Amino acid sequence: MSDPLRLGIAGLGTVGVGIVRIVQKHGDLLAARAGRPIVITAVSARSQKDRGVDLSGYAWEDDPVALAARDDVDVVIEVMGGHEGPAKHTTEAALAAGKDVVSANKALLAIHGQALAEAAEATGRVIRFEAAVAGGIPVVKSLIEGLAGNEITRVLGVMNGSCNYILTRMEDAGLTYAEVFEEANQLGYLEADPELDVGGIDAGHKLALLAAIAFGTQVDFSGVALEGIGAVTIEDIRQAADMGYRIKLLGVAQMTGRGLEQRMSPCLVPATSPLAQLQGGTNMVVLEGDAVGQIVLRGAGAGEGPTASAIMADVMDLARGTRYATFGQPAHTLRRARAATAAIPAPYYLRLQLLDKPGALAKVAAALGDAGVSIDRMRQYDHHDTAAPVLIVTHKTTRSALDEALARFTQTGVVTTAPVAIRIEAV
Amino acid sequence: MSDPLRLGIAGLGTVGVGIVRIVQKHGDLLAARAGRPIVITAVSARSQKDRGVDLSGYAWEDDPVALAARDDVDVVIEVMGGHEGPAKHTTEAALAAGKDVVSANKALLAIHGQALAEAAEATGRVIRFEAAVAGGIPVVKSLIEGLAGNEITRVLGVMNGSCNYILTRMEDAGLTYAEVFEEANQLGYLEADPELDVGGIDAGHKLALLAAIAFGTQVDFSGVALEGIGAVTIEDIRQAADMGYRIKLLGVAQMTGRGLEQRMSPCLVPATSPLAQLQGGTNMVVLEGDAVGQIVLRGAGAGEGPTASAIMADVMDLARGTRYATFGQPAHTLRRARAATAAIPAPYYLRLQLLDKPGALAKVAAALGDAGVSIDRMRQYDHHDTAAPVLIVTHKTTRSALDEALARFTQTGVVTTAPVAIRIEAV
Numbered sequence: 001m002s003d004p005l006r007l008g009i010a011g012l013g014t015v016g017v018g019i020v021r022i023v024q025k026h027g028d029l030l031a032a033r034a035g036r037p038i039v040i041t042a043v044s045a046r047s048q049k050d051r052g053v054d055l056s057g058y059a060w061e062d063d064p065v066a067l068a069a070r071d072d073v074d075v076v077i078e079v080m081g082g083h084e085g086p087a088k089h090t091t092e093a094a095l096a097a098g099k100d101v102v103s104a105n106k107a108l109l110a111i112h113g114q115a116l117a118e119a120a121e122a123t124g125r126v127i128r129f130e131a132a133v134a135g136g137i138p139v140v141k142s143l144i145e146g147l148a149g150n151e152i153t154r155v156l157g158v159m160n161g162s163c164n165y166i167l168t169r170m171e172d173a174g175l176t177y178a179e180v181f182e183e184a185n186q187l188g189y190l191e192a193d194p195e196l197d198v199g200g201i202d203a204g205h206k207l208a209l210l211a212a213i214a215f216g217t218q219v220d221f222s223g224v225a226l227e228g229i230g231a232v233t234i235e236d237i238r239q240a241a242d243m244g245y246r247i248k249l250l251g252v253a254q255m256t257g258r259g260l261e262q263r264m265s266p267c268l269v270p271a272t273s274p275l276a277q278l279q280g281g282t283n284m285v286v287l288e289g290d291a292v293g294q295i296v297l298r299g300a301g302a303g304e305g306p307t308a309s310a311i312m313a314d315v316m317d318l319a320r321g322t323r324y325a326t327f328g329q330p331a332h333t334l335r336r337a338r339a340a341t342a343a344i345p346a347p348y349y350l351r352l353q354l355l356d357k358p359g360a361l362a363k364v365a366a367a368l369g370d371a372g373v374s375i376d377r378m379r380q381y382d383h384h385d386t387a388a389p390v391l392i393v394t395h396k397t398t399r400s401a402l403d404e405a406l407a408r409f410t411q412t413g414v415v416t417t418a419p420v421a422i423r424i425e426a427v
Numbered sequence: 428m429s430d431p432l433r434l435g436i437a438g439l440g441t442v443g444v445g446i447v448r449i450v451q452k453h454g455d456l457l458a459a460r461a462g463r464p465i466v467i468t469a470v471s472a473r474s475q476k477d478r479g480v481d482l483s484g485y486a487w488e489d490d491p492v493a494l495a496a497r498d499d500v501d502v503v504i505e506v507m508g509g510h511e512g513p514a515k516h517t518t519e520a521a522l523a524a525g526k527d528v529v530s531a532n533k534a535l536l537a538i539h540g541q542a543l544a545e546a547a548e549a550t551g552r553v554i555r556f557e558a559a560v561a562g563g564i565p566v567v568k569s570l571i572e573g574l575a576g577n578e579i580t581r582v583l584g585v586m587n588g589s590c591n592y593i594l595t596r597m598e599d600a601g602l603t604y605a606e607v608f609e610e611a612n613q614l615g616y617l618e619a620d621p622e623l624d625v626g627g628i629d630a631g632h633k634l635a636l637l638a639a640i641a642f643g644t645q646v647d648f649s650g651v652a653l654e655g656i657g658a659v660t661i662e663d664i665r666q667a668a669d670m671g672y673r674i675k676l677l678g679v680a681q682m683t684g685r686g687l688e689q690r691m692s693p694c695l696v697p698a699t700s701p702l703a704q705l706q707g708g709t710n711m712v713v714l715e716g717d718a719v720g721q722i723v724l725r726g727a728g729a730g731e732g733p734t735a736s737a738i739m740a741d742v743m744d745l746a747r748g749t750r751y752a753t754f755g756q757p758a759h760t761l762r763r764a765r766a767a768t769a770a771i772p773a774p775y776y777l778r779l780q781l782l783d784k785p786g787a788l789a790k791v792a793a794a795l796g797d798a799g800v801s802i803d804r805m806r807q808y809d810h811h812d813t814a815a816p817v818l819i820v821t822h823k824t825t826r827s828a829l830d831e832a833l834a835r836f837t838q839t840g841v842v843t844t845a846p847v848a849i850r851i852e853a854v
Contacts, residue, residue: 018718022576022718026576026577026578029578029643030575030576032643032756032760033575033643033755033756034575035751035752035756035757130573136718136719136720136722137722138565138568138569138572138573138574138722141565141568141569141572141573142565142568142569142573145565145568145572145740145743145744145749146557146565146568146569146737146740147565147736147740148457148460148461148739148740148743148744149449149453149457149735149736149738149739149740149742149743150453150736150739151453151456216456216459216460274701274704274725277701277704289736290732291445291449291563291732291733291735291736291739292563292726292727292732292733292736292737293563293726293727293730293732293733294726294727295563295564295565295724295725295726296723296724296725296726297722297723297724297725298701298722298723298724298725299719299720299721299722299723300719300720300721303720305717305718305719305720306718306719306720308576308718309574309576309577309716309718309719310573310719311576312575312576312577312718313572313573313574313575313576315576316572316575316576317572317575317749320749320750320751321748321749321750322572322744322747322748322749323747323748324462324747325462328460329459329460329462330462333459
């Protein structure tokens with residue numbers, strides 16, 4: 001049996017402790033599979049409080065940057081979080097000291113991924129980040145390795161469990177966004193800054209990482225068109241369901257003739273699609289390739305066990321000698337993609353409030369027609385006041401044509417409130 | 428850029444041609460990702476007929492064993508099929524000649540996997556077989572690598588698209604098994620020997636391969652309790668649906684206190700589970716680990732593109748330098764597992780025909796009680812003759828207790844035909 005692989009863990013929150021638990025519990029299993037022992041030699045965290053695991057056998061470092069440079073550490077596991085400060089310094093220090101890095105830090109990699117990948121390349125080290133995307137689901141591995149023979153045509157998915165919890169809970173319990181947001185916050189389901197979740201930022205980081213792998217491009221979080229779930233109403237959830245759809249916070253990355261389109265926004269998906277059936281905090285990623293067709297991966301998107309499992313997958317790969325470039329191909333070969341927005345036509349769901357008087361519907365239909373948007377289905381439904389709610393599902397249209405139609409609506413004089421427009425993603 | 432990785436393809440059926448297409452179409456993409464060119468140097472098949480791809484740049488070998496020994500081949504791709512004869516000889520010859528092998532051959536590996544893994548180990552070569560299980564879904568990779576930090580607790584799934592097509596088509600069209608079997612056969616959905624599909628043998632091979640990886644055991648196809656779908660009736664599909672279940676040909680592997688249980692048989696699964704929602708020829712594998720929880724993987728289980736995609740995933744791994752033992756740990760460390768059957772209690776669905784006379788139901792209930800089987804739900808439904816159909820869902824019971832109850836049924840004198848008993852798998 002070969003030399004042990006020696007881990008230094010920077011960060012002893014939920015995930016760090018989860019890694020310690022796995023290494024301590026499954027030492028024999030890991031060694032049998034890797035052909036060498038996996039050992040922890042040093043750990044680092046802000047305080048030496050009791051975390052319910054025995055850390056006495058490991059060296060302690062107050063400073064994670066010092067941990068990253070230790071001679072008795074082969075792989076630095078960065079599970080502190082944050083896209084600047086200690087996490088960034090530790091990762092850079094580890095690479096500079098000739099260590100491989102295993103990271104759960106989606107924000108750091110989404111923002112500084114290209115520079116870090118180049119730093120790793122310069123020192124012949126690797127950065128692995130399975131745990132940064134969709135928790136325990138081996139999605140980074142599936143994309144870089146499992147689909148390596150494919151031209152990737154689209155990557156999409158539900159990548160934030162908290163948002164999916166909020167949306168499914170609104171539907172199941174008939175509660176408003178504000179009510180469920182409060183509930184989720186109380187239950188500790190949201191980040192300290194909830195906007196990271198409900199604003200789509202956290203999921204956007206994950207999407208940017210997958211897009212870089214899928215399309216061989218430099219990771220570009222700033223190119224993600226972000227829209228959170230704060231404006232989703234129970235009314236739209238219900239009406240969408242009636243029309244055969246569910247609303248999900250959906251990330252979609254696709255290479256278009258006009259550049260790389262990355263969107264993280266509420267979308268309607270057909271109720272029969274696997275994405276629509278996703279309940280609660282689970283994540284689902286759909287990978288589409290020209291040879292493989294469509295692959296769907298589903299599992300827990302967060303939590304101690306799933307995230308530690310993903311970290312250990314990367315550790316075991318390193319122990320077995322698997323090494324490749326951070327985003328699946330050398331950092332210097334990754335192209336800088338032009339960011340495209342709304343390049344891909346789609347059908348849209350529209351909800352309008354119309355003045356309840358003759359000819360109102362005709363004016364709306366005309367506005368759509370004048371903008372070049374054609375109607376697939378239209379429905380006026382029960383109401384009890386002077387405004388008549390109308391639902392429209394359009395045929396496939398460009399976003400610019402739709403925006404023109406929305407502008408024309410206000411000129412009709414019959415649309416009483418701002419229309420709701422939600423993209424329908426085919427999947 | 429490093430030396431090219433040189434492939435020799437043994438077999439030019441659908442999959443072999445699919446590999447040629449990918450290598451020819453995506454040469455630049457593959458080289459960028461692998462850091463070296465992927466080239467085909469030699470091919471072998473039974474006849475030199477036109478296959479719609481240009482093979483003129485490759486050396487031709489009539490004999491795949493000769494191809495396996497060529498100096499200009501680094502990796503032998505075995506896509507001929509068959510668990511004896513040329514496929515076996517070619518694989519053995521390749522290993523003996525110091526070549527790595529990438530195989531789509533589930534039968535060969537399920538039956539001779541241990542000996543082949545030992546042969547690979549003896550020569551320091553590797554055998555990879557992603558394409559042998561569930562087509563394009565990266566399930567072997569997910570299990571060996573993605574979940575390498577987990578103790579695997581259960582592996583299950585729908586692994587034969589033809590059977591799933593037959594079962595969902597029976598339900599959707601209200602046709603009998605015989606009718607849909609004929610239809611599927613006409614459409615070319617079944618193997619030349621259909622029993623490989625509908626008898627569960629092909630899916631059983633896949634299950635045996637996954638079980639060996641999951642539990643660190645020597646692959647043991649003979650230990651798979653096999654039951655095909657030939658006895659599934661439209662009546663049971665309908666009644667199960669009414670009770671909230673769907674019938675699937677389900678493979679389940681689980682380590683028990685009494686040994687390794689491997690089953691491939693029709694099962695009821697809750698209609699809300701992802702497995703139940705699987706339509707047509709798609710495959711789905713569920714992996715359960717102590718840290719990661721449940722991971723669900725779904726995709727096309729067969730076909731040129733998906734299978735060739737899986738082959739290329741293994742090729743790309745080899746090109747990148749990824750190397751590990753055939754079943755994820757050294758062949759000599761794989762344990763010989765005792766085969767356990769029916770070790771894990773489960774609820775069962777029972778359908779009986781009773782004489783339509785007073786006390787009949789009480790006798791059946793008593794027979795169950797005497798055998799120690801308790802009833803969760805029981806329903807007698809509409810009928811138009813002298814026999815009354817009765818559905819029973821039991822609470823969790825052992826198979827032996829259930830078998831005793833079935834034996835007691837015949838002694839009651841009121842059960843007119845052989846009872847149907849189908850296991851309900853929680854998932």
